[in-house]
Amino acid sequence: xxxxxxxxxxxxxxxxxxxxxxxxxxxxxxxxxxxxxxxxxxxxxxxxxxxxxxxxxxxxxxxxxxxxxxxxxxxxxxxxxxxxxxxxxxxxxxxxxxxxxxxxxxxxxxxxxxxxxxxxxxxxxxxxxxxxxxxxxxxxxxxxxxxxxxxxxxxxxxxxxxxxxxxxxxxxxxxxxxxxxxxxxxxxxxxxxxxxxxxxxxxxxxxxxxxxxxxxxxxxxxxxxxxxxxxxxxxxxxxxxxxxxxxxxxxxxxxxxxxxxxxxxxxxxxxxxxxxxxxxxxxxxxxxxxxxxxxxxxxxxx
Amino acid sequence: xxxxxxxxxxxxxxxxxxxxxxxxxxxxxxxxxxxxxxxxxxxxxxxxxxxxxxxxxxxxxxxxxxxxxxxxxxxxxxxxxxxxxxxxxxxxxxxxxxxxxxxxxxxxxxxxxxxxxxxxxxxxxxxxxxxxxxxxxxxxxxxxxxxxxxxxxxxxxxxxxxxxxxxxxxxxxxxxxxxxxxxxxxxxxxxxxxxxxxxxxxxxxxxxxxxxxxxxxxxxxxxxxxxxxxxxxxxxxxxxxxxxxxxxxxxxxxxxxxxxxxxxxxxxxxxxxxxxxxxxxxxxxxxxxxxxxxxxxxxxxx
Numbered sequence: 270x271x272x273x274x275x276x277x278x279x280x281x282x283x284x285x286x287x288x289x290x291x292x293x294x295x296x297x298x299x300x301x302x303x304x305x306x307x308x309x310x311x312x313x314x315x316x317x318x319x320x321x322x323x324x325x326x327x328x329x330x331x332x333x334x335x336x337x338x339x340x341x342x343x344x345x346x347x348x349x350x351x352x353x354x355x356x357x358x359x360x361x362x363x364x365x366x367x368x369x370x371x372x373x374x375x376x377x378x379x380x381x382x383x384x385x386x387x388x389x390x391x392x393x394x395x396x397x398x399x400x401x402x403x404x405x406x407x408x409x410x411x412x413x414x415x416x417x418x419x420x421x422x423x424x425x426x427x428x429x430x431x432x433x434x435x436x437x438x439x440x441x442x443x444x445x446x447x448x449x450x451x452x453x454x455x456x457x458x459x460x461x462x463x464x465x466x467x468x469x470x471x472x473x474x475x476x477x478x479x480x481x482x483x484x485x486x487x488x489x490x491x492x493x494x495x496x497x498x499x500x501x502x503x504x505x506x507x508x509x510x511x512x513x514x515x516x517x518x519x520x521x522x523x524x525x526x527x528x529x530x531x532x533x534x535x536x537x538x539x540x541x542x543x544x545x546x547x548x549x550x551x552x553x554x555x556x557x558x559x560x561x562x563x564x565x566x567x568x569x570x571x
Numbered sequence: 572x573x574x575x576x577x578x579x580x581x582x583x584x585x586x587x588x589x590x591x592x593x594x595x596x597x598x599x600x601x602x603x604x605x606x607x608x609x610x611x612x613x614x615x616x617x618x619x620x621x622x623x624x625x626x627x628x629x630x631x632x633x634x635x636x637x638x639x640x641x642x643x644x645x646x647x648x649x650x651x652x653x654x655x656x657x658x659x660x661x662x663x664x665x666x667x668x669x670x671x672x673x674x675x676x677x678x679x680x681x682x683x684x685x686x687x688x689x690x691x692x693x694x695x696x697x698x699x700x701x702x703x704x705x706x707x708x709x710x711x712x713x714x715x716x717x718x719x720x721x722x723x724x725x726x727x728x729x730x731x732x733x734x735x736x737x738x739x740x741x742x743x744x745x746x747x748x749x750x751x752x753x754x755x756x757x758x759x760x761x762x763x764x765x766x767x768x769x770x771x772x773x774x775x776x777x778x779x780x781x782x783x784x785x786x787x788x789x790x791x792x793x794x795x796x797x798x799x800x801x802x803x804x805x806x807x808x809x810x811x812x813x814x815x816x817x818x819x820x821x822x823x824x825x826x827x828x829x830x831x832x833x834x835x836x837x838x839x840x841x842x843x844x845x846x847x848x849x850x851x852x853x854x855x856x857x858x859x860x861x862x863x864x865x866x867x868x869x870x871x872x873x
Contacts, residue, residue, distance in 0.1 A: 302724045302732040353687060358679035377660035379736045381683065385655060386724040388687065392694045393719030399712035406708035410701035413715060417695030422604045422688040430604040434681045 276561040283323050283333070284316040290337045291344065294394060305375045305383035306390075309348050313366040318343035321466035324562070325484055328555050331474020335401050339412060339473055342391040343466045346420050349387035350429070350462075352380055359433055391416070395469075404473050412469045419465030428457025432522075439523040451523055452493070459499070460492025483548045487559065490545035491566050497538040498567045500524040501531055538567040578863040585625050585635070586618040592639045593646065596696060607677045607685035608692075611650050615668040620645035623768035626864070627786055630857050633776020637703050641714060641775055644693040645768045648722050651689035652731070652764075654682050661735050693718070697771075706775050714771045721767030730759025734824075741825040753825055754795070761801070762794025785850045789861065792847035793868050799840040800869045802826040803833055840869040 272280075291310055296303030319340035326336040333340075355362040355370040356377060363373050372380035395416060399409040418424060431454045439447045467488040471481050504526050521527070525534040545563045549556030574582075593612055598605030621642035628638040635642075657664040657672040658679060665675050674682035697718060701711040720726060733756045741749045769790040773783045806828050823829070827836040847865045851858030 296724060300724075300729070300732070301737055302729055306724065349687075353683055356680075356683065358683060376736065378658075379732065381655055381658065381660060382728050382732050382736070385651075385686075385690065386728045388690055389719050389723035389728060391719075393716055393723060396712050396716035396719065399709065399716075406712050407701065409712045410698050410708050410715075413712075414695055414698035414701075417691050417698065421691035421695060422598060422602075422608065426684050426688045426691060427602070427604055430602070430681065430684050434678065434684070435603055 272565060273561045276558060276565055279324075279558050280315070280320055283320045286333065286337070287316045287319040287323075287340055287344065290341050294338070294341050294390075301375070301379060302383060302386055305371060305379050306386055308374060309352050309371050309383065310344070310387075312368050314344070314348070316344060318347050318462060318466040321463060321488070321562075322470040324558055325467035325470025326474040327470075328484070328552050328559060329471045329474040329476035329480055331470065331476075332403075335404050336398065336470050336473045338394040338397040339469050342394040342416065343462070343469065345387040345391040345394065346416070346425075347462060349384040349391070350420075350425060352384040352387070354429065354433075356380060359429075388420075391420075398473055405475065408472050408475060412472045415468050415472060416465050419461040424457050424461030424465075425459075428454050428459070428461065432458055439528075444528070447523060447528055451525065451528060454523070455493050455496040455525075456489070459496040460489055463492035463495060464488035480551065483551050487545045487548040487563070490541045490548070491563050494538045494541035494545065494563070495566050497525045497534055497541065498569065500526045501534050501538070502569075505531065535567075542567055574867060575863045578860060578867055581626075581860050582617070582622055585622045588635065588639070589618045589621040589625075589642055589646065592643050596640070596643050596692075603677070603681060604685060604688055607673060607681050608688055610676060611654050611673050611685065612646070612689075614670050616646070616650070618646060620649050620764060620768040623765060623790070623864075624772040626860055627769035627772025628776040629772075630786070630854050630861060631773045631776040631778035631782055633772065633778075634705075637706050638700065638772050638775045640696040640699040641771050644696040644718065645764065645771065647689040647693040647696065648718070648727075649764060651686040651693070652722075652727060654686040654689070656731065656735075658682060661731075690722075693722075700775055707777065710774050710777060714774045717770050717774065718767050721763040726759050726763030726767075727761075730756050730761070730763065734760055741830075746830070749825060749830055753827065753830060756825070757795050757798040757827075758791070761798040762791055765794035765797060766790035782853065785853050789847045789850040789865070792843045792850070793865050796840045796843035796847065796865070797868050799827045799836055799843065800871065802828045803836050803840070804871075807833065837869075844869055 295307050295310060322336055322340035322343050323333050326332065351365060352371045354360050355365055356372055362370050364370060370380070371383055375383065392413065395413055396409065398404050398412070399406050420426065422430075431450075439450065442450070464485055465488075467484045468481060471484050476484070503524070525537060529537065542563045546560050549560055552559075597609050597612060624638055624642035624645050625635050628634065653667060654673045656662050657667060658674055664672050666672060672682070673685055677685065694715065697715055698711065700706050700714070701708050722728065724732075733752070741752065744752070766787055767790075769786045770783060773786050778786070805826070827839060831839065844865045848862050851862055854861075
């Protein structure tokens with residue numbers, strides 16, 4: 270399945286704008302930390318989260334240029350999480366998207382600090398949105414709270430701890446308990462930041478509560494679907510295409526595939542995408558891009 | 572030299588309030604990440620940065636309760652930086668203040684994530700200040716930008732990279748170049764967060780520009796003095812009192828002591844403290860606590 274031409278055009282245009290903005294915001298000097306930050310930020314990536322920030326803004330009547338620093342902030346946080354996840358003490362990956370991981374290229378100490386720098390800088394970028402007279406300062410403060418909650422111990426970092434440190438042997442717990450555990454991990458590890466991307470875009474555009482809640486529900490569904498699709502790709506996709514060694518299967522990890530098998534996982538993902546789309550109804554025609562994006566989430570093959 | 576009784580009373584009262592607030596803000600459940608966060612937050616520490624936030628607020632006519640989440644945020648960032656600095660890939664310290672470091676207690680992966688969680692949560696706490704009707708949202712946004720800049724690649728993280736990763740052999744550069752390099756490292760590694768503490772307190776209290784600048788200049792001076800005093804303590808203090816093994820001297824690191832010797836370093840610190848105090852003049856009597864605190868910075872013996 271190919272990318273829908275409308276979505277493809279949208280993502281190409283938006284990710285190009287995001288890349289230009291990232292070059293503007295990232296450090297330009299030759300210092301080691303700046304080089305490490307730039308290396309990981311430009312080691313590939315579809316800029317999904319920034320595109321979601323922009324789409325979340327536009328669907329609520331906001332404008333791309335006003336939320337661009339926030340869009341970049343989401344990519345900074347996503348990238349920092351990849352750098353830290355790849356570390357020897359965590360997933361110990363040498364390659365990501367076919368390129369040496371940050372610690373392979375710059376050493377472990379520098380990789381840890383580059384991640385720290387990107388995470389910190391994300392909040393500076395978010396605060397930059399307050400420079401626009403067209404974004405209310407109270408909305409920037411709200412967005413800061415939303416992003417920090419989604420990225421921290423109640424969200425992404427919490428999910429990462431459950432997924433890598435507190436792994437345990439899931440074969441020793443009941444299927445129902447394993448299913449619940451899996452959903453919690455995926456909600457936190459992946460869905461939290463995807464939801465936050467949409468919400469931050471919406472909040473910075475002055476979205477009312479009902480629109481923000483609809484987008485949040487949409488984001489929750491595509492966020493989990495994204496992780497289910499990742500679990501499927503991990504066992505079905507060409508390793509060369511994914512550009513990494515090893516797989517979750519090698520670790521006998523708790524994933525949708527290890528718990529439900531590939532076919533049932535595909536059904537789960539499809540249902541999540543259907544559910545996601547129902548939450549776009551209030552936006553009528555403005556929901557078209559996010560509707561296509563929901564399909565893309567589970568149909569991507571890399 | 573003992574702590575001045577007035578300053579002692581102030582610090583005891585404020586650090587007690589800070590500790591109560593920290594207990595309120597830290598996760599309370601039994602999850603691993605929450606335990607790791609609490610462990611390092613309550614492994615000792617004088618709460619110097621939170622006290623500076625409060626003092627910075629009070630000297631500008633602000634109130635403790637309005638800046639308390641920000642005060643805690645500064646301690647979160649300080650603590651995350653200690654956790655990451657202690658990691659095997661960085662300073663590789665087993666003990667801090669006589670207790671096992673985070674990675675010794677919880678493992679490296681968990682220590683990295685606990686640091687990430689504290690850093691992220693710091694910005695959630697700062698955003699919480701916006702809940703008070705008496706703090707302007709635009710001041711919260713400004714404070715967020717100040718904190719992120721001070722803690723990130725242009726500040727603390729940048730200093731840490733220079734200090735641990737880009738060490739090089741300082742004997743091979745000129746004394747003038749080494750002195751410049753040392754000041755840059757110390758400005759970023761230590762002074763940036765101390766300055767930001769005072770500024771965040773001031774900004775959240777609606778301080779005008781001239782007061783904010785005076786406090787910033789004071790903070791810059793005591794920040795460097797703090798690091799000079801640290802370098803001196805590292806070679807003169809009882810290791811049991813410091814509660815850590817090894818020392819900068821063992822690594823033949825670039826420090827004030829290795830560059831200037833102990834006596835000259837003491838003179839430098841004393842001059843910095845004198846300079847710091849001159850910037851308190853506009854505050855007249857209200858500057859008393861910060862004046863005593865400047866003395867304390869170089870007279871502490873642990």
